[in-house]
Amino acid sequence: MNIEELFDAVRPVTHGNAKPLQFRRVPCETLDIDGTPVHGDCIECVSHKPNGRGYAQLRVGGKNLRLHRFVWEQVNGPIPDGHEIDHRCRNRACVNLKHLQLLTEKEHELKTAIERQLFEEHEDREAAMVFMHLNPEVARKAVAKLFNAGVSTVGKWKREWKARRAFRESLSERVSQ
Numbered sequence: 599m600n601i602e603e604l605f606d607a608v609r610p611v612t613h614g615n616a617k618p619l620q621f622r623r624v625p626c627e628t629l630d631i632d633g634t635p636v637h638g639d640c641i642e643c644v645s646h647k648p649n650g651r652g653y654a655q656l657r658v659g660g661k662n663l664r665l666h667r668f669v670w671e672q673v674n675g676p677i678p679d680g681h682e683i684d685h686r687c688r689n690r691a692c693v694n695l696k697h698l699q700l701l702t703e704k705e706h707e708l709k710t711a712i713e714r715q716l717f718e719e720h721e722d723r724e725a726a727m728v729f730m731h732l733n734p735e736v737a738r739k740a741v742a743k744l745f746n747a748g749v750s751t752v753g754k755w756k757r758e759w760k761a762r763r764a765f766r767e768s769l770s771e772r773v774s775q
């Protein structure tokens with residue numbers, strides 16, 4: 599089933615929308631965080647404005663519906679409790695089913711933390727983490743000043759760094775099982 603057929607199939611559910619849904623294909627050359635290529639184009643909604651966080655959404659029956667979750671559920675059934683839909687392509691506007699995967703909330707949180715470090719990170723963060731590791735007695739406030747960042751930012755860096763380590767460990771456990 600391609601995306602156009604999918605939306606034909608679900609149109610009765612979305613009939614509250616005055617505007618018909620329209621999509622565009624955008625070439626995707628992304629690697630998932632494990633290095634696996636993400637195949638196929640991203641499919642982005644162009645008829646409806648994304649929400650403030652960049653997720654494609656539309657309003658149905660007075661509720662905001664995030665399109666990627668909606669599309670996934672049309673094909674796979676309701677998202678199980680404690681689970682979320684992850685974008686392998688890291689494009690929040692994308693509704694290509696091949697780019698979406700079901701993860702537990704914890705897995706999703708950790709994956710997002712890793713992605714931030716891998717794809718949005720500055721060298722400052724790694725340097726600050728190494729510095730803190732080697733100099734555990736130095737207060738976070740001093741580290742923040744040294745690396746020209748806020749104290750809460752340094753706290754966030756540290757949490758994400760720990761999350762990345764935990765995620766790597768959990769992956770290697772799974773592989774060895």
Ligand SMILES: [Zn+2]
Pocket residue numbers: 626639640641687688689692693694697
């Ligand atoms: Zn995509």
